[in-house]
Every structure is written in structure tokens, then in C-alpha cells.
Amino acid sequence: MAEVWSAQISNFPKKWRLTAQDMTLLEEFGAKLGSTDTEGQLAHISLYQALFQKQLGEAERDVKQKAKLYQTLGLFIGVSAALMMW
Numbered sequence: 007m008a009e010v011w012s013a014q015i016s017n018f019p020k021k022w023r024l025t026a027q028d029m030t031l032l033e034e035f036g037a038k039l040g041s042t043d044t045e046g047q048l049a050h051i052s053l054y055q056a057l058f059q060k061q062l063g064e065a066e067r068d069v070k071q072k073a074k075l076y077q078t079l080g081l082f083i084g085v086s087a088a089l090m091m092w
Contacts, residue, residue, distance in 0.1 A: 011036030025065075031057055 015032050018024060024032075035054045042050065 007040045008037045011039065028061060031061065
């Protein structure tokens with residue numbers, strides 16, 4: 007099952023912009039999937055749910071930080087262009 011999981015992960019669309027760390031988490035998740043009893047699987051899923059939530063939080067912070075940077079950069083370029091034309 008782990009081989010099939012890994013093969014399918016490698017086919018994920020590039021437009022999803024998954025980081026190497028995201029891909030590693032997905033591969034690790036699939037490697038252990040189906041290898042224990044029901045309780046073990048539920049614990050495994052809960053663990054990775056928490057890890058993915060952490061990744062999501064970091065990605066959201068990164069987006070906010072970059073959005074602010076790009077807005078500031080756009081404003082600076084706009085003001086610079088206006089001053090050059092003046």
C-alpha cells in the first residue's frame with residue numbers, strides 16, 4: 007500500500023505548490039497507513055492531522071508576510087515611477 011501511496015503523491019499537480027516538507031509528511035503518513043489495528047490507525051491519523059495543521063498555520067503566516075511585502079514593494083515602485091515621470 008505504501009508503494010501505491012508514494013506513486014500517487016508524486017503525481018500531485020504542481021499547481022498545488024506543495025513544499026518538500028509537505029511531500030515528506032504525506033509520504034510518511036502513507037508509509038504507516040494500514041500497518042496497525044484500528045486504534046493505531048486512528049492515533050496515526052490524529053498525529054498527522056496535527057502535523058498538517060501546523061504546516062497549514064506556517065503556510066498562512068508565510069502568505070500574510072509575503073502579501074505585506076508585495077504590497078509595500080508595489081507601492082514603492084508606483085511612487086518611484088510617478089516621481090520619475092514628474
